[in-house]
Every structure is written in structure tokens, then in C-alpha cells.
Amino acid sequence: MKHGLGATPLLLAACLAHPFEPAGARPFSPPPPLYAVWWQRMETCAQITAPLDRIEWYEMPGDQFATPDGPRWGWWGPPHAIYIATTHLSDERLVEHEMLHDLLQTGSHPVVFQTCGVQEPVTASRGLLRMDVQRHDRRPPVQP
Ligand SMILES: [Zn+2]
Numbered sequence: 001m002k003h004g005l006g007a008t009p010l011l012l013a014a015c016l017a018h019p020f021e022p023a024g025a026r027p028f029s030p031p032p033p034l035y036a037v038w039w040q041r042m043e044t045c046a047q048i049t050a051p052l053d054r055i056e057w058y059e060m061p062g063d064q065f066a067t068p069d070g071p072r073w074g075w076w077g078p079p080h081a082i083y084i085a086t087t088h089l090s091d092e093r094l095v096e097h098e099m100l101h102d103l104l105q106t107g108s109h110p111v112v113f114q115t116c117g118v119q120e121p122v123t124a125s126r127g128l129l130r131m132d133v134q135r136h137d138r139r140p141p142v143q144p
Contacts (some may be wrong), residue, residue, distance in 0.1 A: 022065050022075060025058035031087070047114035048103045056101060058083045073077050076101035082092050093118050 006014040030053070039052040064071040064085050073091065075083040076098045088094050100109060113119035 013072070015132065020068055020075075021081075022060055022067065023070070024061055024063070024065070025083055028057050028059050031055070031057050034090075035095065035099075038092055039099055042096050042099045042103055042116060042118075046100060046103050046112050050103055054080045055099075056081045059089065060085045063087045074098045076107065128131060 024047065036051075036052055043049050051109045058081065060083050062085060065075075065083065065121055067075060073085045073088040074097065077083070080102055082095075082098045084095060084098070091117075096116070097113070100113060100116060100118055104110065104112065109119060
């Protein structure tokens, strides 16, 4: 664990007060046409249907962006915000991973992530997705 409850009270308080919004996010709409294909793939796999246009897409400049739990390539925030680093906008698995969070409306990783092939990285270069798993698992509940 990178931080405990006692180590970073200010950070924790900030997280709880404001659901995390990455700094420098640039909204883009509509998403690339390819995203509709990926969305449909996740819909089919998860057996959940939802309108793709409910998603608020944000591009994060650069290769990664800062979050309370370290650098990330992608981030999902309830209810329907997805943040993707610029250089990963065409990273199918990453985008599908965040899409699945939105379809399921959960920041956790039920087995369907595995079923749909977007849970665990297949190569070492996908290591950040493993960190993403830890991030979600430790995420405080979002207040409605
Ligand atoms: Zn995730």
C-alpha cells in the first residue's frame, strides 16, 4: 500500500469531498467511430445495453496522468466520465476496460472483466492496468 489512512489525511479528505477529476481534462465529443464498435463488444459480452452517448469523454494530455493513486492511462469516474491519456486513445483494451466500468456502474472488477478479456494485462507493458485494479479496490465510496 502506498498510503495508509494516517499518512495522507489531506489527500483522503480531498478525495471524499470531491470525486476525483483529473486536472487538464479536455472533453471530446463525439468519440472516435471505433469506440462504438468497442462499446458494442462490451455490451454484448456483459449482456448490458446502454447508450454510448451517455459517456462524457475526456482526453488527458500526454502518455499518462496523475491520480490520487499514481499515474494512469485511463480512468473511469461515476456516473459516466471516462478519461483517456492522449497516446492511449486507440488502446482498445484500455478503452474497453473503462467502458465496462461504465456499463456495470462499478469501480470494482467482477469476473466479467476477465470473461471479456479486459481484466488483466497480457504483457508486461500493461502493468498499469494491474495498478488500476488496486486503485479501484481501494477507492472510497462515492457519495450520491
Ligand atoms: Zn478498472
